[in-house]
Amino acid sequence: MSSYSELIKNFEKIRAYMREFYVYGFKNRDDYDAKSSRSYDNERRRIESWLGEHMSFVRTPEGKNVFISIDSRTIRHNPFYKAWKSKSFTDGDITLHFIIFDILYSPSVKMTVAELLKRMDEEYLSGFDNPITFDESTIRKKLKEYCDEGIIKTEKEGRKIYYRRAENTDVADLNEILHYFSEVAPCGAIGSFVLDKTQADTDAFTFKHHYITGAIDTGILAYLFTAMREKRAVTVYNLSRKANTPKKILMIPLRLLISAQNGRQHLVAYLPELNQFQSYRVDYLSNVKIEDVYPGFNELRCELDKMRSKTWGVSVKHNKSGTDHLEHVEFTVCVNKGEEHIIRRLEREKRVGTVEKIDDCTCRFYADVYDSSEVIPWIRTFICRITKLNFSNRTLENQFKNDIKDMYRIYGIDEGV
Amino acid sequence: MIFSELYSAYYNTVAAIISRIIDGEHSERELQKIVTERAFLESALTVMPSLKSEKWQLVHSDMTTPIKHIPTMPLTNLQKQWLKAISLDPRIKLFDVRLPDLDGVEPLFTKEDYFIYDKYGDGDSFEDEEYVRQFRVILNAIRNNTQIKFEMTNRSGKEMYIRCRPIRLEYSEKDDKFRVITEGWHGGSTINLAKMRGCMPYTGSKPLEESHRNILYDTVTVRLRDERNALERFMLHFAHFEKQAERIDKSNYLIKIKYSRDDETEMVIRILSFGPMIEVIGSESFRNLIIDRLKRQKSCGLQ
Numbered sequence: 001m002s003s004y005s006e007l008i009k010n011f012e013k014i015r016a017y018m019r020e021f022y023v024y025g026f027k028n029r030d031d032y033d034a035k036s037s038r039s040y041d042n043e044r045r046r047i048e049s050w051l052g053e054h055m056s057f058v059r060t061p062e063g064k065n066v067f068i069s070i071d072s073r074t075i076r077h078n079p080f081y082k083a084w085k086s087k088s089f090t091d092g093d094i095t096l097h098f099i100i101f102d103i104l105y106s107p108s109v110k111m112t113v114a115e116l117l118k119r120m121d122e123e124y125l126s127g128f129d130n131p132i133t134f135d136e137s138t139i140r141k142k143l144k145e146y147c148d149e150g151i152i153k154t155e156k157e158g159r160k161i162y163y164r165r166a167e168n169t170d171v172a173d174l175n176e177i178l179h180y181f182s183e184v185a186p187c188g189a190i191g192s193f194v195l196d197k198t199q200a201d202t203d204a205f206t207f208k209h210h211y212i213t214g215a216i217d218t219g220i221l222a223y224l225f226t227a228m229r230e231k232r233a234v235t236v237y238n239l240s241r242k243a244n245t246p247k248k249i250l251m252i253p254l255r256l257l258i259s260a261q262n263g264r265q266h267l268v269a270y271l272p273e274l275n276q277f278q279s280y281r282v283d284y285l286s287n288v289k290i291e292d293v294y295p296g297f298n299e300l301r302c303e304l305d306k307m308r309s310k311t312w313g314v315s316v317k318h319n320k321s322g323t324d325h326l327e328h329v330e331f332t333v334c335v336n337k338g339e340e341h342i343i344r345r346l347e348r349e350k351r352v353g354t355v356e357k358i359d360d361c362t363c364r365f366y367a368d369v370y371d372s373s374e375v376i377p378w379i380r381t382f383i384c385r386i387t388k389l390n391f392s393n394r395t396l397e398n399q400f401k402n403d404i405k406d407m408y409r410i411y412g413i414d415e416g417v
Numbered sequence: 418m419i420f421s422e423l424y425s426a427y428y429n430t431v432a433a434i435i436s437r438i439i440d441g442e443h444s445e446r447e448l449q450k451i452v453t454e455r456a457f458l459e460s461a462l463t464v465m466p467s468l469k470s471e472k473w474q475l476v477h478s479d480m481t482t483p484i485k486h487i488p489t490m491p492l493t494n495l496q497k498q499w500l501k502a503i504s505l506d507p508r509i510k511l512f513d514v515r516l517p518d519l520d521g522v523e524p525l526f527t528k529e530d531y532f533i534y535d536k537y538g539d540g541d542s543f544e545d546e547e548y549v550r551q552f553r554v555i556l557n558a559i560r561n562n563t564q565i566k567f568e569m570t571n572r573s574g575k576e577m578y579i580r581c582r583p584i585r586l587e588y589s590e591k592d593d594k595f596r597v598i599t600e601g602w603h604g605g606s607t608i609n610l611a612k613m614r615g616c617m618p619y620t621g622s623k624p625l626e627e628s629h630r631n632i633l634y635d636t637v638t639v640r641l642r643d644e645r646n647a648l649e650r651f652m653l654h655f656a657h658f659e660k661q662a663e664r665i666d667k668s669n670y671l672i673k674i675k676y677s678r679d680d681e682t683e684m685v686i687r688i689l690s691f692g693p694m695i696e697v698i699g700s701e702s703f704r705n706l707i708i709d710r711l712k713r714q715k716s717c718g719l720q
Contacts, residue, residue, distance in 0.1 A: 070659065084420060095473055099483075150493050177509065210657055229523060347538065380691075403692040
């Protein structure tokens with residue numbers, strides 16, 4: 001049995017646990033797969049080690065519930081970034097890393113693998129009681145990894161290959177920029193990696209309405225952005241709500257749709273096999289593999305741009321060559337004197353559609369969208385002033401009205417009021 | 418790609434330990450402090466023991482090192498690509514800093530690759546020259562713990578002259594606005610940056626008023642009925658609050674959320690947006706706010 005380590009080799013498993021602890025937090029040990037109870041204990045211990053101060057637990061009749069509770073307004077850095085800094089490595093990896101960069105301490109120093117090996121043995125490892133022995137192929141493999149990462153450069157002279165470190169980039173003055181953008185820009189974990197290189201820290205910024213959960217999906221996002229930049233297809237596993245096992249899908253990733261109001265991130269992609277567009281929750285995607293360049297990428301992007309004025313949330317036109325199936329949404333609110341802020345709210349919160357002033361105390365919003373159910377939560381925020389609804393999807397309109405009646409019942413509001 | 422030991426807390430910690438040794442620190446106790454500061458809760462069990470036992474052959478048992486230079490590592494391609502991406506963000510102009518030369522680096526993403534579809538439409542004008550100037554005055558005052566002065570029109574239309582100390586800049590992605598958290602004046606603590614006019618450093622010698630406003634918190638307790646995927650939607654929606662959830666039975670949950678009293682109205686409408694799947698059961702005053710809105714809705718004559 002391997003011993004416990006707070007470092008991990010594969011991020012995927014811990015990703016699911018972090019999400020469970022942070023988003024839900026009401027499950028106890030038995031709610032997780034019984035076969036993996038040791039795994040549960042290990043993952044919980046790891047997360048506790050990374051996020052100790054944010055972990056809590058509560059005892060219930062069913063057992064101990066472990067959860068992560070964070071008021072993201074009070075933190076300076078997204079604590080989930082720590083998970084991205086927990087990759088395991090071998091004793092050889094870390095030893096080689098620091099010695100290689102010490103020998104190649106400046107971009108002006110260049111060496112062959114044989115020269116590097118000689119220096120390592122003579123000046124670094126020989127001083128230890130039981131020096132680690134590295135062979136040329138191990139060093140060459142490590143240097144190749146570093147070349148792929150862009151931190152080592154190669155130079156060919158005749159038949160010899162020389163290695164030297166890449167030029168340093170000065171980030172000393174970027175502390176505030178890194179602090180701000182690592183919290184607000186996509187893939188902020190990468191900014192946090194750069195931030196680790198700077199000495200000072202700032203507490204000039206705080207963040208409100210700050211969804212930190214997306215940090216767990218940074219790895220997936222980075223692959224998807226790379227595929228989009230290179231206009232490539234990807235194969236990816238998607239775990240839909242209706243299925244128990246993830247399904248492998250070939251898709252052309254087109255754009256990330258990020259919510260600032262509910263913390264969800266969706267990928268809009270084109271499925272060539274079905275000739276249709278589809279949105280996917282990024283937190284349900286895993287194992288992204290970048291595939292071939294897709295020649296029609298630019299046209300698909302244009303098609304997606306055309307859909308924007310009819311998209312409220314993440315639902316898009318499905319059939320690429322078919323016609324738009326749009327649903328009309330319309331509601332009217334009363335706006336009394338002194339409530340002009342309601343009109344401003346309608347204007348600033350609508351994502352598509354039109355706000356129209358009917359008279360001194362009535363305003364109407366209308367839009368034609370792919371999926372009118374996406375507008376419902378927003379319309380509910382105007383409860384107390386909705387005077388009229390007009391949905392082309394009558395089932396949805398009736399459901400909305402029944403929901404309001406249900407709320408009257410829940411809160412004991414008399415019919416006659 | 419992104420999940421690499423190159424970015425790991427352990428590598429950073431070991432780099433810091435080696436740096437301190439090169440600077441002349443050989444006390445194991447002092448070096449152990451670096452582990453506590455920079456790595457994880459249980460890292461103390463691994464990092465120093467691995468160095469001391471020469472498993473990681475970077476530090477000798479007498480706390481000396483064969484490493485000759487302060488450890489550094491160039492930026493990886495991924496780090497440069499991310500920096501290039503943020504260099505294209507209009508908000509970068511708020512900062513009076515020159516970014517490193519990233520010519521020839523492809524950005525990790527551009528504005529074509531992602532879209533925040535539900536942020537409000539009246540966000541701040543981050544490229545407006547006066548906005549940028551005021552932002553820099555405020556940021557500089559925060560750095561140096563100094564005062565600023567500015568004018569603004571308050572909610573009732575009254576012109577105000579304010580002198581205060583800015584403490585932090587608070588950014589909301591939903592509102593796409595910066596607010597300035599301030600202290601030292603009687604009127605309140607948080608001001609929309611875009612509403613400030615003529616913001617300048619205050620160079621006089623007048624002290625500020627003694628006024629430090631703490632954020633007051635309340636808790637709302639709701640019963641959630643898990644229909645139409647309400648549980649997942651609700652828990653994600655309120656994920657950024659301190660909260661606690663408990664399962665009552667197969668489809669009902671009790672959730673407590675701690676929120677700032679200043680945001681009560683916002684909380685009311687956010688909870689209303691979940692319709693009948695959520696029932697507020699405490700506090701009584703919060704429940705009454707929902708009831709009041711529903712009563713008013715009932716009188717709107719919606720058929």
